[in-house]
Each structure stands twice: as C-alpha cells, then as structure tokens.
Amino acid sequence: MTDEKKAAVEMTIDLSEDKPMTAYDRLKAARATTRPTSQAYIERIFTERIELHGDRHFGDDPAVIGGIGFLGERPVTFIGIEKGCDIDDRMTRNFGCPRPEGYRKALRLMRQAEKFGRPIVCFVDTLGAYCGVDAEERGQGEAIARNLLEMMGLTVPIISVIIGEGGSGGALALACANKVYMLENAVYSVITPEGCATILWRDAARVADAAKCLHITADDMILFKVAERVIPEDFDNFDEMCRLLAHQLDADLTELCKLSPKRIEEDRYERFRRLGIIEEKTENPRIVIKTKLPRININKDILKRILHRK
Amino acid sequence: MTPVRKSDYTETCPACGHEVSSSRLKRNLKVCPRCGKHGRMGARERLEALCDKGSFRELYRGVGSRDFLNFPKYAEKLRQAKELTGENEAVVCGVARFGGEPCAVFAMEPGFIMASMGSAVGEKITRTFEYAMKHSLPVVGFTASGGARMQEGVLSLMQMAKVSGAVGRHGNDGGLYITVLTDPTTGGVTASFAMQGDIILAEPGALIGFAGRRVIEQTTGTVLPDDFQSAEFLLSHGFVDAIVARTELASTIALLLRQNRKRRPA
Numbered sequence: 001m002t003d004e005k006k007a008a009v010e011m012t013i014d015l016s017e018d019k020p021m022t023a024y025d026r027l028k029a030a031r032a033t034t035r036p037t038s039q040a041y042i043e044r045i046f047t048e049r050i051e052l053h054g055d056r057h058f059g060d061d062p063a064v065i066g067g068i069g070f071l072g073e074r075p076v077t078f079i080g081i082e083k084g085c086d087i088d089d090r091m092t093r094n095f096g097c098p099r100p101e102g103y104r105k106a107l108r109l110m111r112q113a114e115k116f117g118r119p120i121v122c123f124v125d126t127l128g129a130y131c132g133v134d135a136e137e138r139g140q141g142e143a144i145a146r147n148l149l150e151m152m153g154l155t156v157p158i159i160s161v162i163i164g165e166g167g168s169g170g171a172l173a174l175a176c177a178n179k180v181y182m183l184e185n186a187v188y189s190v191i192t193p194e195g196c197a198t199i200l201w202r203d204a205a206r207v208a209d210a211a212k213c214l215h216i217t218a219d220d221m222i223l224f225k226v227a228e229r230v231i232p233e234d235f236d237n238f239d240e241m242c243r244l245l246a247h248q249l250d251a252d253l254t255e256l257c258k259l260s261p262k263r264i265e266e267d268r269y270e271r272f273r274r275l276g277i278i279e280e281k282t283e284n285p286r287i288v289i290k291t292k293l294p295r296i297n298i299n300k301d302i303l304k305r306i307l308h309r310k
Numbered sequence: 311m312t313p314v315r316k317s318d319y320t321e322t323c324p325a326c327g328h329e330v331s332s333s334r335l336k337r338n339l340k341v342c343p344r345c346g347k348h349g350r351m352g353a354r355e356r357l358e359a360l361c362d363k364g365s366f367r368e369l370y371r372g373v374g375s376r377d378f379l380n381f382p383k384y385a386e387k388l389r390q391a392k393e394l395t396g397e398n399e400a401v402v403c404g405v406a407r408f409g410g411e412p413c414a415v416f417a418m419e420p421g422f423i424m425a426s427m428g429s430a431v432g433e434k435i436t437r438t439f440e441y442a443m444k445h446s447l448p449v450v451g452f453t454a455s456g457g458a459r460m461q462e463g464v465l466s467l468m469q470m471a472k473v474s475g476a477v478g479r480h481g482n483d484g485g486l487y488i489t490v491l492t493d494p495t496t497g498g499v500t501a502s503f504a505m506q507g508d509i510i511l512a513e514p515g516a517l518i519g520f521a522g523r524r525v526i527e528q529t530t531g532t533v534l535p536d537d538f539q540s541a542e543f544l545l546s547h548g549f550v551d552a553i554v555a556r557t558e559l560a561s562t563i564a565l566l567l568r569q570n571r572k573r574r575p576a
C-alpha cells in the first residue's frame with residue numbers, strides 16, 4: 001500500500017460510549033486527513049513567528065517546518081513534521097515523510113536553539129522517514145542517527161508532542177525529548193501495523209490485529225513511560241484546545257528551565273536510560289532479576305481501559 | 311555439503327560456486343579464497359577470530375529478552391534463537407585487545423532473530439559504552455541487524471535513543487568509537503549507533519541501509535540496481551570511511567586504536 005493510500009484510510013470510528021476505541025480505531029483517527037497538522041498547532045501556540053528554511057547542505061525539505069516564535073514571553077524554537085492540509089500541499093510535503101535534509105534542517109535549528117539557550121518544542125506526525133532511492137543516497141540512516149546523538153546531548157529543554165502518527169525512527173529523530181506528550185488518539189510505533197502484519201502473517205490486511213499486538217496507543221505510552229502526558233482532543237474547539245496545550249507546554253518548560261543546563265541533559269539521559277524491559281540471570285542460576293513494567297501512579301480509568309482491551 | 315572428515319566438510323561459495331573445505335574457510339575467516347565473498351560470521355566466532363588471541367572477556371552475558379507484550383510467536387522465536395546460536399541475546403559484549411590495545415567491544419549475532427534490537431540488546435550496548443567511559447576505553451562495535459525488534463513494540467524503538475545517549479556521553483568524554491558495518495546492517499541500527507562512529511569501516515559487499523530494498527521498490531515503483539545499499543555504494547556517497555577486507559580488519563583496528571589514543575586531560 002502506498003503512503004497516499006494509507007493516509008486516505010477512511011475514518012469510520014464507532015464513538016458510542018460503551019465501546020472503547022481499539023488500537024486500530026485510534027490508528028485510523030491518527031491518520032485521518034481531517035486532523036489538524038503541525039502548522040495549525042504552531043500558528044495557534046506561538047506568536048511573532050518566523051519560519052526558517054534549509055539544511056545548509058542540500059535543500060529545504062517541505063515535510064519539516066521550523067522556526068522561532070514566542071510562547072508567552074519566552075522565545076522558543078519550534079519544529080514540526082508537516083503532512084499538508086490539502087491534496088496539493090500533501091504532495092508537496094511528501095505526505096509528511098521527511099528526507100535526510102528535513103532531519104538535517106531540524107538539527108540545524110536545534111543547534112541554533114542550543115547556542116541561544118532557547119527551549120525546543122517539536123510536533124511529530126509521520127508515517128515514517130521517507131523510503132526512497134534519493135533518501136538512501138543522501139544518508140537517511142546517518143541523518144536520523146545524528147539527530148538522536150546530538151539531541152540526547154542538548155542542554156536546553158525539549159518537549160515533543162506526538163499529534164498524529166509517531167512512525168518509528170523517523171518520529172524518534174524529533175522526539176529525544178525531556179517530556180513527550182501524546183494526543184489522545186495519537187499512536188507511536190516501532191513499525192507500521194501494515195508492515196508488522198506482513199511480517200507476522202504475510203497479510204497486510206490484518207492491520208487491526210497488528211495494531212493491537214504492537215501496543216501503540218497513548219495509554220500504552222504512559223504505561224511504558226515513553227510519554228508523560230495525554231492531551232485531550234477537541235478539534236471542534238481547536239483554538240481552546242491549543243490554548244490549553246500552550247498552557248501545559250509553558251508550565252512544563254518553566255519547570256525544566258529551573259534546571260541547570262547539565263541537569264537538563266541528565267534528565268533526558270535518565271529518562272531514556274530507564275526504558276526497556278529485560279531479565280537478568282545472575283551468577284546464581286536460580287536467581288533471575290526481571291525488570292517489571294514501570295510502576296506509576298496510573299489513572300484507574302486508563303488502567304481499566306488497558307486491561308479491558310482484549 | 312558432502313562430509314569429508316568427521317569435523318570437516320566441503321562448502322560451496324554462494325557467489326562463485328567455488329568448493330572449499332570448511333576448515334580452510336574458517337582459517338580464511340569465512341572469506342571465499344577464490345572470489346573474496348565475505349560469508350556471514352557469528353558474533354563470538356568473529357570476536358575470537360579478530361581480537362588478540364585469548365584477550366576477549368565477556369560482560370553482561372546474563373542480560374536477556376522478555377516477551378512482555380505476549381507478542382505472537384516471540385517466546386518461541388527467542389527459544390529457537392538461543393538454541394541455534396548458543397547465545398542469550400543478539401549481541402555479545404565485553405572487553406578485548408587488538409594489537410595489544412585495550413578496548414570495549416560488542417558484536418551482533420545475525421543468527422539471533424536477525425540481530426534485531428530489543429530492550430536487552432539496547433541495555434547491553436548502553437552498558438558497554440558506560441563501562442568504556444568509566445574505564446577510559448575506546449569502543450569497537452561490529453554491527454549487523456535487521457533493525458528494531460518489533461516484538462517488543464515501542465520500547466525497542468526507544469533503545470535507539472538510549473544507546474545514542476550513551477554513545478554521545480562516551481564521545482564527549484573523549485572516547486573513540488569505531489564501528490565496523492557487516493552484512494546486513496539495516497533499519498534502526500543503521501539509523502542509530504551504526505552510523506555514530508568516529509570512524510566507520512565496512513566489510514566488502516555488506517548490505518547497509520535504512521529502508522529495506524523491497525519497501526523502497528514498492529514505495530517508488532522502481533527496480534533497484536544490484537549494488538544499491540552495498541558497502542561500496544555507501545563509500546561512494548560519503549557515508550563510510552573505508553572498506554576493509556576481513557583478513558585486514560584486526561590490523562586496521564589495531565592501527566586506529568594506536569593512532570587515536572584518548573587525549574590526556576589538561
């Protein structure tokens with residue numbers, strides 16, 4: 001299935017109260033073309049903006065937008081993966097699948113933010129990094145690898161908001177953050193459910209089963225400690241929703257900015273250092289240490305929703 | 311394969327059809343003596359063949375994976391991989407010497423679920439970098455991977471960031487990191503620690519890329535040339551420092567370790 005077809009999957013979600021949304025319902029919601037894209041959030045959250053273009057090496061990838069604006073009194077570097085708002089715009093922006101120059105543009109803007117001590121806010125919405133001949137020729141792998149390496153070492157606060165699809169390494173390249181927010185119906189996954197279904201069952205049509213197995217929802221991310229906050233969606237009152245999101249960003253950045261630059265780097269390192277579930281055999285073969293799912297103060301309603309999702 | 315002796319048999323080179331005894335092939339580090347085709351090598355076999363004799367000491371062998379998502383077929387896959395390779399996980403880590411120069415080292419095991427990276431692989435490599443930083447050692451890493459391990463969901467993706475953090479800290483501390491890209495190095499490993507070396511070497515003919523060949527062909531509707539995503543392709547596009555034949559690797563790594571000793575703190 002091409003990116004275009006995937007993005008155009010029809011939105012058919014049963015919103016009746018008693019039927020909780022499945023992972024597949026959320027996947028469809030996250031991909032809906034009616035959903036606001038990065039541009040819409042950036043326009044409403046930041047004032048006195050200037051968009052900055054280009055990676056200074058090869059070109060300007062329209063799939064990644066970035067620049068500087070004010071969040072309240074505070075200058076902030078904003079970066080977003082942009083899927084586009086209509087069909088022409090979507091084609092121009094390669095359906096939000098960035099090329100290496102998009103990641104290099106993002107990195108350039110992040111280095112600039114580091115130089116001037118500005119916090120960074122990223123909006124992530126991508127099926128994944130672009131899988132094309134030119135992308136490989138220009139080092140898609142190297143571009144993402146460098147973003148991960150350098151983002152992990154930045155001494156300014158980073159908050160990443162997954163507003164739709166968080167598609168694998170192409171999303172993580174803008175999400176090595178101190179805090180990650182998930183929109184209520186956003187998804188975050190190591191592989192597209194279609195790709196997973198193809199590998200598991202040689203049948204891309206079993207996408208709903210794969211979505212469930214992969215645990216891609218906002219609730220899952222809270223449980224795994226991959227995300228800190230779930231942002232309620234209210235697209236009918238989008239201005240108000242963005243006002244609340246801006247307020248949340250401002251509150252978290254205020255807290256993070258109290259830390260020293262060194263502590264900000266350590267906070268991010270420790271955040272990722274904890275992630276992963278393993279077992280460890282000690283010298284005594286009868287003792288096996290198992291890391292458990294992280295213990296968190298989880299909202300009982302969320303827990304119920306997770307447990308009842310069969 | 312026709313048995314010759316109890317421990318020796320004839321292997322046929324998949325590239326040129328040359329027939330060679332398994333003992334001779336092993337002595338030649340799994341490189342075909344006629345055409346130079348580099349066969350795949352297990353992690354432990356590689357470390358034993360390339361590090362100074364007897365210098366390898368393993369670390370973190372007890373760290374292994376858990377099927378915490380109850381993912382289809384994963385528990386069975388893990389069991390089979392352990393049986394097939396004799397390893398507990400898809401990466402072997404430790405300390406070793408090349409030409410007398412000490413270093414921390416890791417090698418990925420292509421026979422273990424395609425050396426895919428889950429929580430345990432990420433944890434072991436992260437610990438290796440932390441250990442190297444603590445002991446002021448360089449790191450030499452032999453990569454091979456099918457990418458992130460989807461059976462562990464998003465937490466396998468997070469390992470890319472976790473390892474990158476450790477690579478970055480080791481590097482900021484003045485530590486040298488040499489990667490040797492071996493066949494095949496793809497997906498999330500290419501897009502993280504494989505491409506983060508101070509010096510990036512590759513074995514001849516190795517497949518190295520981010521996206522899978524089939525995915526690119528499907529996305530773009532084109533048929534790709536044979537050498538696409540080969541080590542030679544990456545060299546010509548500026549993404550590896552040098553292609554080094556396996557028989558020259560140990561001496562090359564020793565030289566690089568000697569040339570790039572950590573600078574003394576002022």
Ligand SMILES: [Zn+2]
Nearest residue numbers: 323326342345
């Ligand atoms: Zn041959």
